[in-house]
Amino acid sequence: xxxxxxxWYAAPANPSTDGVTVxxxxxxxxxxxxxxxxxxxxxxxFVLLFIVVYLIPTGYSIAQSLFKEQRSGLGLGGAQTVxxxxxxxxxxxxxxxxxxxxxxxxxxxxxQVPVMLGLALFFALLLDSRVTTPGxxxxxxxxxxxxxxxxxxAALVWSFLYAPTLSPVTRLxxxxxxxVSFVSDAALPFSIMNxxxxxxxxxxxxxxxxxxxxxxxxTMEAAALDGCSGWKAALLIKVPLVRPALLLTLVFSIIGTFxxxxxxxxxxxxxxxxxxxxxxxxxxxxxxxxxxxxxAAAQSVVLGALICVLSVxxxxxxxxxxxx
Amino acid sequence: MTSLDRGHSALDALDAxxxxxxxxxxxxxxxxxxxxxxxxxxxxxxxxxxxxxSRVFVLAIMSLFAVYFLAPVWWLLVAxxxxxxxxxxxxxxWFSRHFALVHNVQTLFEAQGGIYSRWxxxxxxxxxxxxxxxxxxxxxxxxxxxxxxxxxREAVFGTVLAAVLLPAPVLAIPLYLVFSYTHVVNTFWxxxxxxxxxPFGVYLxxxxxxxxxxxxxIEAGRLDGASELRIFGIGVRLMAPxxxxxxxxxxVAIWTNYLLPSLMLANDxxxxxxxxxxxxxxxxxxxxxxxxxxxxAFVSVVPVVAMFLSLQSFWSKGLATGSVK
Numbered sequence: 001x002x003x004x005x006x007x008w009y010a011a012p013a014n015p016s017t018d019g020v021t022v023x024x025x026x027x028x029x030x031x032x033x034x035x036x037x038x039x040x041x042x043x044x045x046f047v048l049l050f051i052v053v054y055l056i057p058t059g060y061s062i063a064q065s066l067f068k069e070q071r072s073g074l075g076l077g078g079a080q081t082v083x084x085x086x087x088x089x090x091x092x093x094x095x096x097x098x099x100x101x102x103x104x105x106x107x108x109x110x111x112q113v114p115v116m117l118g119l120a121l122f123f124a125l126l127l128d129s130r131v132t133t134p135g136x137x138x139x140x141x142x143x144x145x146x147x148x149x150x151x152x153x154a155a156l157v158w159s160f161l162y163a164p165t166l167s168p169v170t171r172l173x174x175x176x177x178x179x180v181s182f183v184s185d186a187a188l189p190f191s192i193m194n195x196x197x198x199x200x201x202x203x204x205x206x207x208x209x210x211x212x213x214x215x216x217x218x219t220m221e222a223a224a225l226d227g228c229s230g231w232k233a234a235l236l237i238k239v240p241l242v243r244p245a246l247l248l249t250l251v252f253s254i255i256g257t258f259x260x261x262x263x264x265x266x267x268x269x270x271x272x273x274x275x276x277x278x279x280x281x282x283x284x285x286x287x288x289x290x291x292x293x294x295x296a297a298a299q300s301v302v303l304g305a306l307i308c309v310l311s312v313x314x315x316x317x318x319x320x321x322x323x324x
Numbered sequence: 325m326t327s328l329d330r331g332h333s334a335l336d337a338l339d340a341x342x343x344x345x346x347x348x349x350x351x352x353x354x355x356x357x358x359x360x361x362x363x364x365x366x367x368x369x370x371x372x373x374x375x376x377x378s379r380v381f382v383l384a385i386m387s388l389f390a391v392y393f394l395a396p397v398w399w400l401l402v403a404x405x406x407x408x409x410x411x412x413x414x415x416x417x418w419f420s421r422h423f424a425l426v427h428n429v430q431t432l433f434e435a436q437g438g439i440y441s442r443w444x445x446x447x448x449x450x451x452x453x454x455x456x457x458x459x460x461x462x463x464x465x466x467x468x469x470x471x472x473x474x475x476x477r478e479a480v481f482g483t484v485l486a487a488v489l490l491p492a493p494v495l496a497i498p499l500y501l502v503f504s505y506t507h508v509v510n511t512f513w514x515x516x517x518x519x520x521x522x523p524f525g526v527y528l529x530x531x532x533x534x535x536x537x538x539x540x541x542i543e544a545g546r547l548d549g550a551s552e553l554r555i556f557g558i559g560v561r562l563m564a565p566x567x568x569x570x571x572x573x574x575x576v577a578i579w580t581n582y583l584l585p586s587l588m589l590a591n592d593x594x595x596x597x598x599x600x601x602x603x604x605x606x607x608x609x610x611x612x613x614x615x616x617x618x619x620x621a622f623v624s625v626v627p628v629v630a631m632f633l634s635l636q637s638f639w640s641k642g643l644a645t646g647s648v649k
Contacts, residue, residue, distance in 0.1 A: 035474040038552055042468035046461045046526060047480060053521045054487050057498030064501060123389070126382055135383070141633060142390040145397060148632040150580035152598050153621050156605055157396045160403070160618070168399065168416020202393060251489075259493040262582050269605050284497055285587070293501060300497040304490060311489050 058304075065089070065298035088298035097277040098299060102306075104189065105279050109257035112193040117249055119197070120204035124242075125234045127205070128212040140209070143202035151199065155266035158195045163270045183271035195263045200256070204249045211245035212238055247318050251311050258307050261285075397625075404428060404622035408615050428619040435616055439592060439600065444624065447579055447596040454519030455575040459567050462522045466529025467556055467563070471537055481530065487523040492577075496584045503588065514588040515596070519578045525570040532566035533559070572635060579628055597624045 068084040092098050123143060127136055146154060161169050162182035173180055182191045215238060223233050239246075261281040268274050277283040284299035395417065403411050407424040414420055432440050468474070469481050499518055503509045508517075537559040545555035560567070582598045589595050592603070601620050604612045 032475045035472070039468045039472040039474040039477075041553065042464040042472065042556065043474075043480065046465035046521070049461065049517070049521045050484065050487070050523070053499065053518050054490070054495065054523075057495060057502045058490075060502050060505075061498035119389075123386070126386060135386075139386050139390060143393050144632075145629065146393055148576075148629045149397070149625055150582065150598050150628075152580075152582040152602050153625055154396070156601065156617070156621055157400050159605070160614070161396060161399065166412040168412075171416070198393065198396065255489070255491050259491045261493055266602060266605070269608065281493055281583070288497060288500065288587075296497055297501060300494055304494045307491060307494065308489060 061297040061300055064294050065301050066294075068294045069292075084294070088295050089302065091295065092298055092302055095283075097275075098280065098283050101277050101280045101283045105258050105260050108189050108193055108196075108260065109254060112196050113250070113253045113257060115193075116197045116201050117204060117246070117253060119201050120208055120249065121239070121246065123201070123205045124208035124212055125238065127209050128238070129234070140206065143205050145202065146199045147203040149199070151262040152266050154199050155195055155263040158191075158198075158263075159266055159270045162191055162267070183267070183273070185273055188267070188271060188274060192260070192263050192267065196257070196260075200253070204253070207249055208242055208245050211242040215241050243318070247314065251314050254310055254314065255307050258303065258310070400618065400622050400625070403615070404619045406615065408613055411615050411618065424615075425619075428615055429623065431613075432616050432619045432623065435612055440597075440620055440623075442593060443595060443597040443600040446594060447598070447624070450515055450519055450585075450596055451575045451579040454516055454578045455571045457520040458522040458525060458574045459571045461520060462525025462570055463529040463533075463560060463563055463567050464556070466526045467533045467537070467559060469526070469530045470533035471539070471542060471559070472552075481526075484523045484526050488527060492518075492581070493583050496587055499584070500587050509588050510590050510594070512594060515585045515594075518584060519574070519581075522570060522574050522577075525574065528570055529563060529566050532563055536562045536566075568635075572631075575631075576628065 065088050066084060066086075067081050068087060069079040070082045071079045123139075127140060149157070161167050164170065164181055164183060167182070170180060170182070181187055219237065219241075220233065223229065223237050228236060259281055260279040264274060264278045264282065275282075276286050280299065280303045284296050284303065287293075287296040287299060399417055402417060402419055405423055405425040405428070406420050407422045407427070410420050410422065410424075465484075469477055495518075500509065503514050508514045541559060542555055545558065579596075580598065581596070582602065585596050586599045586602070589599065592600065595603075597620070601617060601624065604617045604620065
């Protein structure tokens with residue numbers, strides 16, 4: 001799994017306790033030193049590992065992406081590393097396989113994310129309403145269960161359900177005269193969308209449901225007294241109140257789609273027609289396995305930057321909407 | 325009837341868990357009491373009424389989707405009980421006359437010289453060990469960020485927060501490049517070290533420590549001459565619910581991870597169960613049969629699903645703390 005966390009939370013600006021005034025510069029410095037010494041044993045273990053696992057790899061990749069291996073003459077001599085500037089990035093944006101993979105995940109995301117979040121919001125509102133009082137806990141658990149399966153295991157199960165001729169689903173359908181393939185070129189994106197929707201709808205439902213449960217009872221009572229209840233209350237009052245949760249699920253779903261890897265890779269077992277550069281991650285990994293480290297680094301940087309820009313855009317856009 | 329009763333009591337236990345954790349949460353928090361959903365609340369006002377027709381309609385839709393979400397898991401369970409060669413014949417969603425689960429599990433653990441149990445142990449080691457260390461490091465850092473002012477504190481927090489947005493898979497290739505440069509690839513550490521860093525854990529423990537560890541406790545400790553570590557030892561008990569959530573998230577994150585270990589580990593004796601099973605699936609049925617692959621998938625899923633269901637209230641709580649703020 002990827003680390004899931006709510007990233008919109010801005011730290012409250014803590015009033016500085018440094019208290020630096022002109023007359024007490026040295027006192028302030030001494031105090032800062034004392035504070036550092038006090039906090040260091042708590043902060044340093046994490047921060048050092050964070051530097052090793054996040055900052056160094058990111059910096060190293062950016063550096064690597066600016067170089068390339070050059071073979072001399074007929075390629076018989078040893079390769080040497082030369083500075084390439086933005087050459088690898090230019091190559092990535094002219095690489096039809098890489099651009100195609102970005103287009104594919106964008107297509108999958110544009111259809112799958114709204115469907116999944118629409119369903120999740122719908123289910124969360126129903127779970128939150130009195131309509132589903134019987135069996136609410138059963139539904140919550142049933143919908144959440146797929147999230148407990150590792151991504152590749154879920155994809156592995158679905159790969160058996162999609163397998164041409166062997167799948168119990170296709171056999172069931174062909175027995176009533178419907179012949180379908182889940183792994184044809186045209187069907188593949190939708191088959192992958194189905195796995196994603198199956199795995200993540202429950203997770204998003206629980207997230208939105210938790211936010212709905214935090215709406216004070218008095219708010220809904222006041223609305224009901226004003227004659228606003230049922231679906232009207234849900235759409236006019238509850239949905240706007242859970243905007244932060246919706247935003248969070250949206251950002252994580254977009255991030256999740258762009259880093260798509262496990263599902264298509266596992267699907268390859270039943271879909272030999274699935275390209276080895278089907279998603280950007282797969283494209284980058286193919287470059288890696290071809291020992292084209294610099295190009296793999298450049299593709300990773302492009303993907304990481306794209307995800308960051310998209311997340312920031314979503315947050316910006318929503319912040320503006322709130323201000324209006 | 326008895327199985328129904330048992331199911332009911334299991335759900336009651338779940339609910340009791342809900343209440344127990346609600347009680348376990350610290351009382352003296354003023355900042356985000358609204359963020360904590362009170363369990364077992366009927367949402368709509370009693371003034372509204374629901375017609376029986378719409379109730380039946382809604383329950384029908386919800387049940388239909390419950391079938392959709394449960395069917396693949398059900399198929400996995402059924403397929404794991406079928407004999408060799410029966411997996412793709414007959415009704416895929418119902419048991420065959422021959423109940424072969426025990427035999428299948430036996431075959432599974434004997435395949436390739438018993439490598440499957442090795443994979444399970446590896447997964448457990450990465451997930452439990454990594455989860456515990458990650459939780460400890462994150463709660464120490466989060467505690468300091470909330471309670472120990474020091475210069476550069478906001479810069480540290482801002483950097484960590486930005487990292488939450490950088491998805492782990494995208495980081496996998498950069499990590500591989502660095503680890504192969506330093507010859508760490510294909511060792512236990514190449515998977516373990518990335519597993520113990522949880523920026524989300526730091527975020528969660530900071531907001532939790534800020535509201536649950538009172539400043540008076542720290543000041544009183546200092547007046548008594550206790551060391552900062554000793555004071556943290558007391559304060560950390562108040563952060564226990566957040567720590568359980570961090571551990572659970574990290575455990576599942578590591579257990580379900582595929583890309584990083586598949587990239588780092590060529591040695592199949594170091595691989596976790598996800599990587600091993602996919603390599604078996606790629607054999608297309610020989611020499612490891614599909615039945616064995618499916619049984620392996622089933623066995624690997626059981627512990628996580630069990631943990632999931634028994635700790636479900638913690639999940640909702642952790643997600644709630646995150647989503648409301």
